[in-house]
Amino acid sequence: MTVVSNSDLVAGTAAVPQASAGSHLSIRGLGKTYGGHAALADVELEIGAGQYVVLLGPSGSGKTTLLSMIGGFTVPTRGRIAIGGKDVTALPPARRPTATVFQDYALFPHLTVEANVAFPLAMRDVARAERPKRVAQALDLVGLAGFGRRRIHELSGGQRQRVALARALLVEPEILLLDEPLGALDLHLRRQVQDELKALQRRTGRTFVHVTHDQEEAMVLADLIVIVHNGRIEDAGTPQRLYQRPATRFVAEFMGESSLIEGRVAAAGEGRVTLETPLGAISLPGKAMAGAMGTIAIRPENWLAGPRPDDAVTIGRATVIDSVFQGATWRVRARCQGIELLLRLPPDRAVSPGDSLDLSCRERQMVFLDR
Amino acid sequence: MSTATADLEAIATRRQAVRGLAFTGPAVLYTLAFFATPLAVILIASLYASDAGRLGGDPGFGNYARFFARDSLLVALTNSVRLAAITTVVSLALAYPLAYVLAFRVPARWQRLGIVLAVLPFWTSYVVRSYAWLLVLAPEGVVNGTLMALGLIDTPLRIAYSDAATVIGFVHFFVMLLTLTIFSSLVQINPRYLLAAADMGAGPWTAFFRVLLPLSLPGVVSGAFMTFVLAIGDYVTPAILGGSKSLVLPQAMFFQISRNGDFAMASAMAVVLMAVMAIAYLAAARWLRMDRV
Amino acid sequence: MRQIRGILGTGAVLALAYGFIYLPVAVLVLFSFHELKAPVPPFQGPTTAWYEALFADPKLMDALVRSIVIAVVSGLGSTVLGFLAAFGLARFRPPLAGLWRFLLLMPLTVAPMCVGIGLLILANGLALPKSLALVTLGHVAVNLPLAFTICLAQMGGHQEVLERAARDLGASEFRVLTRVTVPLLWPALFASFCLCFTFSWDEFIISFFLSGFDVTLPVAIWEMMRAGINPKINAAGTIVFILSLGLVLVGEIILFGRRRRHDRRVEL
Numbered sequence: 001m002t003v004v005s006n007s008d009l010v011a012g013t014a015a016v017p018q019a020s021a022g023s024h025l026s027i028r029g030l031g032k033t034y035g036g037h038a039a040l041a042d043v044e045l046e047i048g049a050g051q052y053v054v055l056l057g058p059s060g061s062g063k064t065t066l067l068s069m070i071g072g073f074t075v076p077t078r079g080r081i082a083i084g085g086k087d088v089t090a091l092p093p094a095r096r097p098t099a100t101v102f103q104d105y106a107l108f109p110h111l112t113v114e115a116n117v118a119f120p121l122a123m124r125d126v127a128r129a130e131r132p133k134r135v136a137q138a139l140d141l142v143g144l145a146g147f148g149r150r151r152i153h154e155l156s157g158g159q160r161q162r163v164a165l166a167r168a169l170l171v172e173p174e175i176l177l178l179d180e181p182l183g184a185l186d187l188h189l190r191r192q193v194q195d196e197l198k199a200l201q202r203r204t205g206r207t208f209v210h211v212t213h214d215q216e217e218a219m220v221l222a223d224l225i226v227i228v229h230n231g232r233i234e235d236a237g238t239p240q241r242l243y244q245r246p247a248t249r250f251v252a253e254f255m256g257e258s259s260l261i262e263g264r265v266a267a268a269g270e271g272r273v274t275l276e277t278p279l280g281a282i283s284l285p286g287k288a289m290a291g292a293m294g295t296i297a298i299r300p301e302n303w304l305a306g307p308r309p310d311d312a313v314t315i316g317r318a319t320v321i322d323s324v325f326q327g328a329t330w331r332v333r334a335r336c337q338g339i340e341l342l343l344r345l346p347p348d349r350a351v352s353p354g355d356s357l358d359l360s361c362r363e364r365q366m367v368f369l370d371r
Numbered sequence: 372m373s374t375a376t377a378d379l380e381a382i383a384t385r386r387q388a389v390r391g392l393a394f395t396g397p398a399v400l401y402t403l404a405f406f407a408t409p410l411a412v413i414l415i416a417s418l419y420a421s422d423a424g425r426l427g428g429d430p431g432f433g434n435y436a437r438f439f440a441r442d443s444l445l446v447a448l449t450n451s452v453r454l455a456a457i458t459t460v461v462s463l464a465l466a467y468p469l470a471y472v473l474a475f476r477v478p479a480r481w482q483r484l485g486i487v488l489a490v491l492p493f494w495t496s497y498v499v500r501s502y503a504w505l506l507v508l509a510p511e512g513v514v515n516g517t518l519m520a521l522g523l524i525d526t527p528l529r530i531a532y533s534d535a536a537t538v539i540g541f542v543h544f545f546v547m548l549l550t551l552t553i554f555s556s557l558v559q560i561n562p563r564y565l566l567a568a569a570d571m572g573a574g575p576w577t578a579f580f581r582v583l584l585p586l587s588l589p590g591v592v593s594g595a596f597m598t599f600v601l602a603i604g605d606y607v608t609p610a611i612l613g614g615s616k617s618l619v620l621p622q623a624m625f626f627q628i629s630r631n632g633d634f635a636m637a638s639a640m641a642v643v644l645m646a647v648m649a650i651a652y653l654a655a656a657r658w659l660r661m662d663r664v
Numbered sequence: 665m666r667q668i669r670g671i672l673g674t675g676a677v678l679a680l681a682y683g684f685i686y687l688p689v690a691v692l693v694l695f696s697f698h699e700l701k702a703p704v705p706p707f708q709g710p711t712t713a714w715y716e717a718l719f720a721d722p723k724l725m726d727a728l729v730r731s732i733v734i735a736v737v738s739g740l741g742s743t744v745l746g747f748l749a750a751f752g753l754a755r756f757r758p759p760l761a762g763l764w765r766f767l768l769l770m771p772l773t774v775a776p777m778c779v780g781i782g783l784l785i786l787a788n789g790l791a792l793p794k795s796l797a798l799v800t801l802g803h804v805a806v807n808l809p810l811a812f813t814i815c816l817a818q819m820g821g822h823q824e825v826l827e828r829a830a831r832d833l834g835a836s837e838f839r840v841l842t843r844v845t846v847p848l849l850w851p852a853l854f855a856s857f858c859l860c861f862t863f864s865w866d867e868f869i870i871s872f873f874l875s876g877f878d879v880t881l882p883v884a885i886w887e888m889m890r891a892g893i894n895p896k897i898n899a900a901g902t903i904v905f906i907l908s909l910g911l912v913l914v915g916e917i918i919l920f921g922r923r924r925r926h927d928r929r930v931e932l
Contacts, residue, residue, distance in 0.1 A: 387756045387757065387758070388756070388758050388759055390752070390755075390756045390758075390837075391752045391753065391755070391756025391757060391758025391759075391761070392752070392758045392759075393752065394748045394749065394751050394752025394753075394755075394756065395748070395749045395752035395753055395758060395764050396752075397745055397748060397749070398745040398746060398748060398749035398768055398808060398812065399749065399764050399767055399768065401745055401804065401805065401808065402767055402768055402770070402771065402805065402808060403767070405783070405801050405802065405804070405805040406770065406771050406774075406779060406805040406806075407767070407770075408782075408786060409778075409779055409781075409782025409783045409785070409786050410774065410778070410779075410782055411782075412782045412785050412786050412789070413778060413781060413782045413785065416785050426789075465681070465684070468677050468681075469677060469678075469681040472674050472677045472678060472681075476670065476673075476674040477674070477678075485678075488682065489681065489682070489685060491689075491909065492685055492686060492688070492689045492905075494862065494905060494908040494909050494912055495689060495692070495901060495904065495905040495908070496866050496881075496882055496885065496901055496904040496905070496908075497866055497868060497882070498866075498868050498882045498885050498886055498889075499692065499885060499897065499900065499901030499904060499905075500688055500689075500692075500901075502692075502885070502889055502897055502901065503688035503689065503691055503692040503898075503901065504688050505893070506688070506691050506692065506695065506893065506898075507687060507688055507691050509893065511702050511704060511893070512702075512704070513691050513695075513704065516702070516704030517704075520704075520706075543684070543685065543688065546681075546684070546685065547685060550681075600773070600775075601775075603775070604775025604776070604777055604778070605775075606777055606868075606869050607868050607869065611889065621775070621777050624777065624781070625777075628781070628784075628873075634781070634784075634785050634788075637781055638781065638782075638785065641777070641778040641781055641782075644775060644777075644778065645774060645775070645778060648773060648774070648775065649773075652773060
């Protein structure tokens, strides 16, 4: 699995980019402009086969536009899309090796489950005798064996989604596109379906591209997360890498929570930067120009409160504003030199507003962000 | 090399446009041919004079001048406007209570049945329905026959063949139409508004005038506009029930064609009729737009 | 106490309203079975003599058939054109869409009489004789906006997603239309047809201007009325009422039945 993204190249913090010859989905220079407004710009993406890819971003970020362009429903203003080495930019949805599961499943209400799933076969004029067998296989795959005769309105939300999946997988697409498929389901069902989707992807071995705004969902499902923000790719990588070493402020705040400490670069060189912050000078690995603005991001669970361990760096003394017990941790807001910090402390470290905490952090758990 | 991407977008946009125009085209062309053209013909014909069934003479506003000068024709116009206005007011006064009762006082189960029943006679033939009113109102009809049989009157009342009969005939039709439109409008009002009003201390009349009536106004205004416009342009009801003493504009137009063969004059009168409708539309549109804010 | 007043008030309004609305219909139907010519109570009968006379009257029977044929043809014409136009505007958003919509809705704002006169002058100018074909053309022109509006209202966003899904699964444009759009929209199409049918077969003024010797039913009834009160008209009116009613109820049941199934679907 390889990823090339602009931010990685600039920040130099991510995996070494490799242009792979066997890339399954290749997007180059993709952009879409509506009237003067650019919904998407400069999208570069290379995805290997068999990955579960999640396009993650807030509403209006352009992730759905990107999905729509991969599926062929929206024509790009510039750029090319190639699937399996073949340029598909000019192809309509019917001729692309993709299949889409739409947000509210788009099942044909006037047809039975069986007729719905068999629809792509009918469109390809597959022999009628052939169809029941393949439909049964597809329904089996999603765990709906025997549901063929039912009408759509008799099905629950989860069942409808499975029918939509069966129908899409029937055409054996190279890439399965899913547009916020879990949005309509309640929380409990959502978790269950997430597991089923992941298992389905493993079972079929196909590339799934899944759009969502829910970062927890992305973390559960994805082999590769692509973060889309304001029409551009902010960052792309494994859930682990994105969480531990976000490339930008947006990613640091969108994926989980962070404390952000801003400052000016006082000195830079040999792979380290020193930032002048309200909390004092902090030195950590990174690359920057002297005099530029920068940010240090620290995950709440990486704060150390109390006597400083040897391998940690002192940050400062903070005053607790409030703390909320959340079962596995205490979620604590504290203020240090006027900056609000977010910490997670172990369940036995109860604190009260007004308490003082000596905060430190291990250098490798601090992330330097230049944007 | 495959098509450049910028071209793709242009091609896709063009294809959409062509498809859209192809689907919309037939209906538009049909309307142009069989609606717009006749209207244009009327406009043009109104500027000429009718001479033994053909149009001739020099173009001008002679027909219009004659129309506004001739009392008998002008009176037809004022009759039309007057009767349409009266019809609108009376129909609203009768339809609103009925719609209100159906929307708020009738149990939900019976609402649909209630409104369907209220509108059912709509589906009798328009011509026959006016005729039915004739049966009711004529000198030898139901009302007079009953009253005479009961000994309450000696000679039949002159109800039929009058403005009153025309209005009755109109109102009967438009009460059904207005009940339907006002009912639809009332039913869409969130009942929580009324609950909130009551909660804040409004009595039933206050709640009606300050909450319900304003909210239902768009439905009322569009219904009233529809009534006025339809009533002004109607020939059948005045012709059957109105008698020949006071004519409305459509009747006058009809006689221009059937008696005088004067298509040009009839055209001019048609243009005047359309102008009146356009004015009514502008008035209603301003009202409606204000309400949408 | 207020409850009782409320119920009495409601009852009074309903009684008066329905009484007024049904008076002419009741008189019409009742006196179609009356033995005497004049519709004066007391009611004497019942007799089916007038209905028999009606069915025996070739002029009226022919007019009835003509009305039905014209209504079917113009209903189909309006519905097809209206549906295609609604589909085109809703799905493809062609240039000048606002203009086309305005044009298609314009006939709603013009009195049919004006359209009738215009078509008459046009026909005269083109030396075309009056005919039922002209009547049909006029009816389509006047009913097209209605069919268009009904179909446009049903072209929702959800419908569009279904069409997109069909394309994704390999359907050609033609198949999208025939396998997805029309089947899903067919209650609206049917309702549109029923309504256009009813308006056409009840239409008087355009038919009057444009039909020659072969007249439609409303025109035939009109001609009968010139001769004075005649219970055959009652019979004709009653039959028209029952037929129109039947058609509307069928349309309503089908549309309503579909909608109920649709609503269940929406509850995910």
